[in-house]
Amino acid sequence: MTPTVIQTAPIDGQKPGTSGLRKKTRIFLQPHYLENYVQAIFDGIGGVAGAHLVVGGDGRYFNDRAIQVILRMAAANGAARCTVGQGGLLSTPAASHLIRKLQATGGLILSASHNPGGPDEDFGLKYNGPNGGPATEAVTERIHARTRDIDTYRIIETQDIDLDTAGETTLADMVVAIVDPVTDHADLMETLFDFDAIRALFAGGFRMRFDAMHAVTGPYAREVLETRLGAPAGTVVNGTPLPDFGGGHPDPNPIWAKDLMQAMHGADAPDFGAASDGDGDRNMIVGRHCYVSPSDSLAVLADLAHLAPGYAAGLKGVARSMPTSCAADRVAAAKGIDCYETPTGWKFFGSLLDAGRATICGEESAGTGSDHVREKDGLWAVLLWLNILAVTGKSVAALMADHWARYGRNYYSRHDYEAVDSAAATGLIDALRARLPDLPGTEAAGLTIAAADEFSYDDPVDGSRATGQGIRIGFANGARLVFRLSGTGTEGATLRVYLEQLETDPGRLDRDPQEALTPVIAAAEALAGIAARTGRTAPDVIT
Ligand code: G16
Numbered sequence: 001m002t003p004t005v006i007q008t009a010p011i012d013g014q015k016p017g018t019s020g021l022r023k024k025t026r027i028f029l030q031p032h033y034l035e036n037y038v039q040a041i042f043d044g045i046g047g048v049a050g051a052h053l054v055v056g057g058d059g060r061y062f063n064d065r066a067i068q069v070i071l072r073m074a075a076a077n078g079a080a081r082c083t084v085g086q087g088g089l090l091s092t093p094a095a096s097h098l099i100r101k102l103q104a105t106g107g108l109i110l111s112a113s114h115n116p117g118g119p120d121e122d123f124g125l126k127y128n129g130p131n132g133g134p135a136t137e138a139v140t141e142r143i144h145a146r147t148r149d150i151d152t153y154r155i156i157e158t159q160d161i162d163l164d165t166a167g168e169t170t171l172a173d174m175v176v177a178i179v180d181p182v183t184d185h186a187d188l189m190e191t192l193f194d195f196d197a198i199r200a201l202f203a204g205g206f207r208m209r210f211d212a213m214h215a216v217t218g219p220y221a222r223e224v225l226e227t228r229l230g231a232p233a234g235t236v237v238n239g240t241p242l243p244d245f246g247g248g249h250p251d252p253n254p255i256w257a258k259d260l261m262q263a264m265h266g267a268d269a270p271d272f273g274a275a276s277d278g279d280g281d282r283n284m285i286v287g288r289h290c291y292v293s294p295s296d297s298l299a300v301l302a303d304l305a306h307l308a309p310g311y312a313a314g315l316k317g318v319a320r321s322m323p324t325s326c327a328a329d330r331v332a333a334a335k336g337i338d339c340y341e342t343p344t345g346w347k348f349f350g351s352l353l354d355a356g357r358a359t360i361c362g363e364e365s366a367g368t369g370s371d372h373v374r375e376k377d378g379l380w381a382v383l384l385w386l387n388i389l390a391v392t393g394k395s396v397a398a399l400m401a402d403h404w405a406r407y408g409r410n411y412y413s414r415h416d417y418e419a420v421d422s423a424a425a426t427g428l429i430d431a432l433r434a435r436l437p438d439l440p441g442t443e444a445a446g447l448t449i450a451a452a453d454e455f456s457y458d459d460p461v462d463g464s465r466a467t468g469q470g471i472r473i474g475f476a477n478g479a480r481l482v483f484r485l486s487g488t489g490t491e492g493a494t495l496r497v498y499l500e501q502l503e504t505d506p507g508r509l510d511r512d513p514q515e516a517l518t519p520v521i522a523a524a525e526a527l528a529g530i531a532a533r534t535g536r537t538a539p540d541v542i543t
Contacts, residue, residue, distance in 0.1 A: 001172040003076035003154045008032045014040065014147035016140045018345045018487030020126020022112045025062055028123045032153075034066055037143075038073050038108070039153035041127045044143030045106065045135075049078035054098045054128075056090025056181060057110025058216040058250075058279040059241040060117030064088045066110055066125070068160050075174040076154035082174060085181035088163045089241060091216045091280030093369070093377035094185040096132035100373065101184060106130055111216075111279035114251035114366075115490065118244040122490050133350035133374030137466060140347075182223045185379075189224055192310030192372060193383045197390040202231045206389075207270035210382065211260040212239045214246035217280040220379055229386075250277050252284035252366055252378070253543045254291060265289055272389065272396060276378035281346075282366040283378035285385055287396020293513075295325035295412050298362030300403050301384050303331045305360060308387040310372070315359040319352050321345070322455050322470055323482045323498040324364040325410040334407070343457045343469035344484065350374055351461035364414060364498065401509075408504035411516040415539035416486075417495040417530065425485055425493035428533045432471045432483060439473065445522035448476040473527065478502035479520045483528060495534065497524050514542070 011030075014021060014037050021037055028034055042048045055070055057063040067088045074082050083102060084090075090098070092109055099107045112124035127135045127143065135143070156172050168177045202208075208231055212218035218239030225231040238246065249256040252275035264273040264286045273286040285292040292300070302318045305311035318332045319340035332339035340358060342348035346367065352358040353371045362368040367376030385396075392399065417425075439452035451474040456467045470484035479501045486494035499520045503509060514521075524530065531537050 001156045001158055003156055005152050005154055006032075006035070008036055008150060008153055010148050010150055011036055015144050016126070019113065019134060020109070020124050022115065022122060022124035022488055022490055024490050025117070025119050025121060025123040028062060028066070034069055034125070035073065035153045035155065036147060036150050037125060038070055040143050040146035040150055041108065042073070042077050043146045043150075045127065045139060047077065048074060048105065051079045051105035052081040052083070052102065053079055054083045054090070054095055054102065054104050054107035056085030056095050057088060058091070059087070059089050059243060060112065060123065060245070060278065061119055061121070061243040062123050063110050063243070064163060067163060069155070070108055071161055071171055071176060072156045072158060073154060075171040076156045079174050081177065083177045083179055084163060086164065086166050086178050089216055089219070090181045091185070091220055093281055093373050093375045093380065094181055094220065096128060096373040096375040097185055097188055099128060099130065099132040104130070109279070112490070113279055113488065114249060114277040114282060115488070116245060116249050117278065121244070128374070131350060131354055131374050133353070134345070134347035136347055136350065137464060182219050185220060186223050186228060188372060189380065189383055190228070192380070193308050193387045194390065195229060198383070198386045199230050201386065201390040202229055206272070208235050208272045208274070209260060209263055209270045210236045211257055211273070211275040212236055213248060213250040213252065213257065213275055213277065214238045214240065214242040215250040215276065215278045215280070216241050217276040217378060220280060221276070224379060224383070245278065252277050252282050255541055255543065257284055260284070260286065261291070272386070274382040274385070277366070280378050281369070281376040283368065283381040284366055285381070285396070287400070290397040290400060292396060292400060293325070293412050294362065294366045294368070295327050295364050295410060296400065296403070297381065298324065298360070298368050299327035299331050299407070300388075300399060301362070301368060301381065302328050302360050303403065304388045304392075305384060307391040308384055311359065311370070316356055317352070317358040319349050319358040319361040321348070321363040322472070323414075323484065323496070324362060325412040325500050326480070326502070327407065327410040328362065330407045340460070343455065343466050344487070346376055348457065348459070348466070351459050355461045357461065364412070404509045405506065408502055409509045411501045411503055411511070411513045413499045413513050413517055414543050415497040415499065415521070416541040416543075417534055417536050418489065418540040419492040420495055420534045420536065422493045424534050425495050428495065428528055428530065429471060429483060429485060432528055436471070445519060445526040447479060447519055447523045450474045450476045475523070479523070481520060481524050481527070495530070497530070497539070499524065
């Protein structure tokens, strides 16, 4: 089979965002769109001659077709081997693990994460490097640069590969290995957690509901929770991956995982609830009548991870993205370990994990993970929680009360304004930026501003610098406000406003977060003029 060289031309807008290229599916379906981007990835990483690539995705609409194209292009570009998840499925953490385990060159992961799927919804593609983590900024920039001067791509014209049958086949000179996507990841989980203790928990009548949201984690969760840990059949709900996620948003938060929230707040609520997203890297944790915010989850896991065998030696350090609440910082301080503050994007944790500076990382956007892979890992977070619940014998609510009593509570919320006019959103951020030097010492809605800056990050390991990573406003009373534009949306701009208020008064640790944050919400409006600039008087999503 001789590779065909197809003439093409650059297509505007192929700039990767926070996590690879995410666009409306119909944009990806345009002639040459996918092919241009795949060739730009191959060229941007210096070619794939002789390479071993891991390929898989979250099963959304176009996943299977795109994989066929990627395989034919990999073969045409001289790759030696592609390892593909059976049925084209690989959760993002499972792909990260496979890259590391097989010492592959890297991987192509097809997902738009928590965004809905279907011909009129979203699609995405990202490249992960040899450490199993998302491409660094430098690699991403090379890929983007290549999209801007691309003139040809290489592809083999042949029949489709059977993605559903495990085993090896060839495509021109390239070996294609179709592998069970679940087993390796489940085996890795067994090395980290006390499966006997969790098994005993379930055997004792502990009840759990895991909502896989019709996305990729269903088979992983069934294997681990129901088959290996003995949770009753039916513990995993919505466990079959569907191309359109059953018409929902596979976004594990109280808004989109409403059924789970209702079940966990009902009269006969299970002891523990969890959900994961489209590609299995995000998680939501909820106890009986007790939602745990992602920032609090990170802090509790950092505090109690030593109760799991894989972390018994303690943590080397903790890292969180800048907008994530500062709850983990106080845990790190109490333990005498470093806490790193990075820009939004899991790619920024990679160098800290590789260098052994951080063991656990987390983000307000429902991602937590550790150095076992180089991605966030939804099922990992759920299992660490289960391990902690099994060892302590406490409920989620009791653990949270203990945590806040010891460390204080960072009331936290994120307000999202979606599909905002891009110019209006950029104007809002620009106006705030211009005022930063004058803000300290002034008041916003009665709160005194102590500090104001735009976040920049100097990676302590590789020295790379990332600028323009969000506007930070710190208040004298311990409150904090962050404004940033999302890098994962596919329509207009998404303005994210992150709100935080530290509370240490023991009598005020059990308030409704939105109520506790009312003064900070007012300060955000006073400072940014959100309603006037965007025409929106309320956020679209509050998490
Ligand atoms: C990605 C990144 C995360 C980031 C999230 C939201 O997650 O890996 O680090 O926190 O997007 O980013 P933004 O605020 O720019 O929309 P995922 O789960 O979507 O791959």
